[in-house]
Amino acid sequence: MTKIAVAKGDGIGPEIMDAVLSVFQAAQVPLEYEFVDMGKWVFDKGFSNGMTSEAQQTIENLGILFKGPMETPKGKGVKSINVTARKTWNTYANKRVFQTLHGVDTVFSKAGIPIDVTIVRENIEDTYGGVEHMITPDVALSRRFITRPGSMQVIKYAFEMASKKGARRITCGHKANIMKLTDGLFLECFYEVAKNYPDLKADDVIVDDLCMKLVTRPDTFDVVVLTNLQGDIVSDLCAGLVGGLGFAPSANVGDHISIFEAVHGTAPDIAGKGIANPTALLLSGFSLLQHVGLYDKANMIENALLYTLESGVHTGDFGDRNKPSLNTTEFANAIIANFGKKPEHNPKPDMTDHAVSCTVFNLSKNAMMESDSTITEKINGVDLFIESNLQPQEIADKCLRHAGVKFKLVNISNRGTQVWPTGSKFTNLVNQYNARFESIDDHALNQQDVIGLYVSLSGDFRVCSLELLNTFGDKKAYSLAQGQ
Incomplete structure (x- = not known):
């Protein structure tokens, strides 16, 4: 019996999750569920990342999260719980399968x-x-x-x-x-x-x-x-x-943890009415079942769903308006009633389950991903982003005074378009320029040289930001301005 973490979510999340789990239960899917606290209501309790520490530990122990849609509070300066979860657990691949569904x-x-x-x-x-x-x-x-x-x-x-x-x-x-x-x-x-x-x-x-x-x-x-x-x-x-987000499943796959969820949002306008379409979450559930080796269960339930859709059974958001729509629970029950039936179009084959238990990884440190670290690195110059409402030539006159013996002023751009040494009076400007300095005679520079230029230039301008102009091996690692 494989154990997975389940978070029902916000809005319509609990309704559609209950519907999907009822289908799994009727199909005797060998999964055990541990419900975890995540979502807007957890934010509202003061957890800035939208999940309790117990929820995070459970998910990291089990390696799989099946989640309903979740809302991020607006105007509170917090990050999306959906994005946070994907990034925290390095679920680097988001797979979404879009297929013709007969009846939609x-x-x-x-x-x-x-x-x-x-x-x-x-x-x-x-x-x-x-x-x-x-x-x-x-x-x-x-x-x-x-x-x-x-x-x-x-x-x-x-x-x-x-x-x-x-x-x-x-x-x-x-x-x-x-x-x-x-x-x-x-x-x-x-x-x-x-x-x-x-x-x-x-x-x-x-x-x-x-x-x-x-x-x-x-x-x-x-x-x-x-x-x-x-x-x-x-x-x-x-x-x-x-047919829309109601038919869009999603699997977020990582090396250690994977998250399965519907793409759509929480639909607060219909939450609690029992009319939400659970199809997207159910389709996401098929990916979950396949992920843990339950191929035959996944295909059997998917065949029942496809047969149900082909039969014209639908919730209120799609289908033949001349036929009465079903609520969330009725739609799930219709799928259950069609277990063992196969659709006319694109039936899924019978397969053998190879259920697997997810490995629990007790990591002692964060993995460092790095490519070839032997490449020669060289600093060719620096882009200094400055705040000013002066005209380009006035900017250049001041910058030239600070170039010294190691730097030459190459160009000045505004919103990525060159405005000095050549440009056009028809280019509209904002109060932030990029002054590009490169080394004289292509000599290698060091960070102290750049800091010295920064300090000198800050006497005339507020320096907003800077970026080094690097060369890695024989490749310049910076772009040119438009018109340069």
Whole structure:
């Protein structure tokens, strides 16, 4: 008997979780549940991360969390419990499977275009690091973290998952044409991993083009892997292709802990009315059952769900309006009544269960993920972000006085666009500039040189932030300004 942690969630969470667990119980799924305290009501009791310490310890001991939707209190300066959980336990791969469900009408099902797309979203990094600063009263800065080890983790997972499911194609969605270093690193990792899977067709698509193609020919895609923010947006787009978030499951997979949840929110407007659709959470439950080796149970229940949907049974948020809708409990009972039946379309095969118990890891320290640490590092210069409402030439005149014998002023940009030594009077400015200084004659600099320049320049400007201009090996590790 495998024991898992269960958090019912907020809003409609308890209703749909009870419905799903009733289906599992009727199917005699060999799981034991330990209920944990997480969600908005835990925030309200003073727990800033939305979970009690006992809940965190239980989840870390058991390795699996099955959770309902959870709300983060607004205006209290706290982080999303959903994002916090994924990041705390390094569930680096978010897998969302979007399939045509017969009985759930969409423009594609009516046109006879089948959809079977799996989105794998990096789950830890990107702008979801939530590292933001107001560097002037008019300028907000968000730091976007894309790391080689983090990218390799999720991309290796995506390729391995695609290979096991017999996928024909795996696609990297990206914006490397604009974000050449961050998305460029992700894309570089994608093709590095692709070399180990010669039987899989691996290609890449710029994310805006990907979105257009998904809403015109979704049947041409199989597995798509993306960075965090882009993956979040694209996965919700895919939910719209198959009927909405009510049919969007989610598995957050890590090396030690995995979280299974529906994508949709807490729907407070219908909470307590007993009319919520439990399908998304049930679909997420199938991923959980497969994760612990209960393949036959997962397929048997999924066949019953698919048969139920094909029969026209529905909750109030979808289906034939000429047929009465069922409430949450009635819908679960209808699925239970169809155990043993198989749908006409895409029935799941009978399989043998290989139930496994999750290993409890007693970690003594945090894992350090690091790539090749032997690469030669060199400081070529520094970007100094300064606050000023002066014109570009006035900024340059002051900066040139501080360059000294080690630095040369290369360019000045505003919102990423060069405004000195060349630029246009038609470029609108904000009160934050980036002054780029590089070393004279390409001599290596050290941090003390940079600090000296910082101190000198601070005599004329308020320095908001700085970034070193590094070279790793023979590659410059910084971008150019627009127009540079």
